[in-house]
Amino acid sequence: MAFINLQNVTYKYPLTKGPVLQNINLQVREGEFVSVIGPNGAGKSTLCYALAGFVPHFFKGEFSGEIEVDGKQSSKSTLDEWVLNVGLAFQNPFNQISGAKYTVFEELAFGLENIGVPRDEMKVRVEEAMALTGISDLADRSPYSLSGGQQQRVALTSILVMRPRLLVLDEPTSQMDPIGTREVFGVVRRMAEQGMTVVMVEHKMEWIAEFADRVIALKEGQILMEGRPNEVLTSDLLTENGFGVxxxxxxxxxxxxxxxxxxxxxxxxxxxxxxxxxx
Amino acid sequence: MNINIKDLRFTYPTGLEALKGINLTIDSGEQVAIVGQNGAGKTTLVRHFNGLLKPASGSVIIGGWDTAKYSVAKLASRVGYVFQNPDEQLFSRDVLTEVSFGPRNLGYSKEKIDELVKRAMALTELNDKAETNPYDLSPTWRKMVALASIIAMDTSIVIFDEPTTGQDAVNVGRIAHVIAELKKEGKTVITITHDIDFCAENFERVIALSKGQVLLDGHTREVLGQEETLAQTYVDPPQLTRLGKRLGLKETVTRQEEFMQAIT
Structure with missing residues (x-):
């Protein structure tokens, strides 16, 4: 059975005129690395919010269809149950930083504190996660003193440290330097190989093709195309629909x-x- | 209006030494891209151009004005700065008011303000959104509002801090068009970017910063061809440059047409 199963998902925010997601059907197996591409306004972030439970639990609006992750239905779960399995890194890292912590180290421990992880284990996990994403040298800095790309690495690390079964990333490298971007794709690939399921919104086709298992092309709230990266990313259909290549x-x-x-x-x-x- | 930077040093109150002696001259009408690793000092550097930051030592001179002696408000007549995150600069109730705010504060005549606002709105394709609240727009369009609000100020120098972040192909094309138009008008455009292909296609000069210092500075093709040096500041050459190298082409190529010529 698929690890993620979306059946006829249609969603409209309280204040938007039409639906932002329309009749989405999607299955993802455990440990698969799926990349979502699409022009601005295609519904990519909304799909991330739906997987993370924010749609509809937090944003309200009109939702129909069903989202299942690991056999559990989103409609029958509360948000605080859901987040134990699913981690989301926002598009803008600034929105994610808690504002309650003075150092990057404390910021990274924030999620673990909230689910009651013992202190000694917390330290080990934070140190491991920092080493994984290459930010150990930022441990004592204030999250707000960092550059955009450094903040983005902290935001990503704060999700990885939670070891979610499903990792949802909304343009996690948008502010990162080029080689840093490639490294993050590599880290995410390794996570998938260890069994974490990954859904990642991205625009960087070269690295999607190199690292992802499958590509979903979204347009105007619908799946335009899906398949193996080389097959989707070279399709004329994408160019005709305003996708980058x-x-x-x-x-x-x-x-x-x-x-x-x-x-x-x-x-x-x-x-x-x-x-x-x-x- | 030239920019002259002499031995610029800057240290944040936390003790972080962000700029360690920068020397640069940027001539009037140049199109310059600034690239480099996260935390290299790119944003810290450009924030000195409009006086948001003042040098700890050394100097930044904008057309004869020493930024240490001029207020941000005064420098705003010469240097426009589009923030990385549009939400840090938008505050008006509708797009038209937002775009008019800058030129109104520069004391231009009503006719000139109308003309500048009209041109900026047309260039950024915002005409049908004039009455919309910027925060009811998608992040993509908020970025265009931020661009328009700075372009409307008609400053000689325009700075874009990562303009293509999170933008799709169509919008990146719009931004490239805005930069080309500003170039035609003789403006100096300075852009921080991590999008090296965008950089190769739209700028003539590239400055690579690394750990608060200038690592490379020169013609786009010269700078972006130096793969090993660029790697020190976590930058890859453009895709076609890497392809050209692997194919053993003699000349460095950065754009599609150069590549085609080289393989034909």
Whole structure:
């Protein structure tokens, strides 16, 4: 049975005119790393909120359909039960930092304190999580003294430290430097290999293709396409619908017109592009 | 209006030394991208241009004005600054009022204000949203409101702090168009970005910062070709530059057309 199961999920916020999610059906298996792409306003963040239980429990509005994670139904659970299994990192890390803690170390322990993890274990888990995301040197800094990208790493780490079974990430690398971005994709991949299920909203096609198992393309609240990364990310359907593509894809598409790309498949990653262009 | 920075140093009250001796000259009308690792000092540097931060030592001179001696309000007539997070700068009840706020405070004539606001709204495609409360818009459009509110001030120097963060392909195209238009008008545009492909396609000069110092500074192609040095500040070359290297092309390529020429 699928670890995540969305059946006919339709949702409208209290103040929006039409539904933001329309009839979404989606199954994800345990340990799968799924990436969600789509233009602004496609419903990507709302889908994250739905998986994390904020839709409809916190935002209210009109909800129909059913969301199941690990066999439990969102409609029959309370938000505080739900968050024990599901962790969400917000798009804007500033919205996530508690404001109640003076140091990054304390900030990272905040979630663990709230679920009653013993003090000694808490310290070990915070230190492990900081090492994993490469922020050990920020431990004593104030969360508010950090740069945007550093704050984003702290926000991600504050979720990883909770060891959720389902990790939901809403553009977790949007403010990160390029090599840091690649490292975060690597960390998330490792988490998935250890059995954590991951749903990650992202725009960076090259790294999605390199690290994710499957891509879901959303548009106007509906699933436009889903499948293996290379298959989805090179589809003409995406370009026609205003999705971004990697420079490897767009350049090879142009080269194909001029007879300079001879493979059947377009590339998304560097290796695929090298393979197709080399003489 | 040139920007002259001499041995600029800055330390935050927490003791963090963010800038460790920066020397730079940016000429009038240049399009400059600033790249570098998170925490490298990019935002700290540009906040010195409009006086939000004052040098601990050294100097920042904007067209003859030493920023240490001028208020943020005064410098606002020369330097416009679009924040990384639009929510830090928007406060009006509707988009039109928000976009008009800057030029009104600069004391322009009513005709000039109307003209500047009209142009900024058109450039950012906000005309149909004039009466909307900025906070009823999606984050994407709030970003465009933030851009418009600064463009409408008609300053010689415009700074964008990570303008493409969280924007889809269509909107990144809109932002590139805004930058191209400002260039045509002879404005100096300084942009902090982590989007290296965007950087390669829209800027002529790139400054790479690392740990509070200038690591590289020069023509886009020269700077973005130096893979090993860039890695010190956690920056990858553009995708097509990496591809060109792997294919053994002699010249560094950064854009699609250069790449096509090189392989034809």
């Amino acid at each position: 990697s420079r490897y894809t767009s350049t090879a598409r142009e080269a194909k017109k001029r007879g300079l790309w001879r493979k059947d498949h377009l590339p998304v990653t560097l290796d695929e592009a090298v393979e197709g262009f080399k003489k």
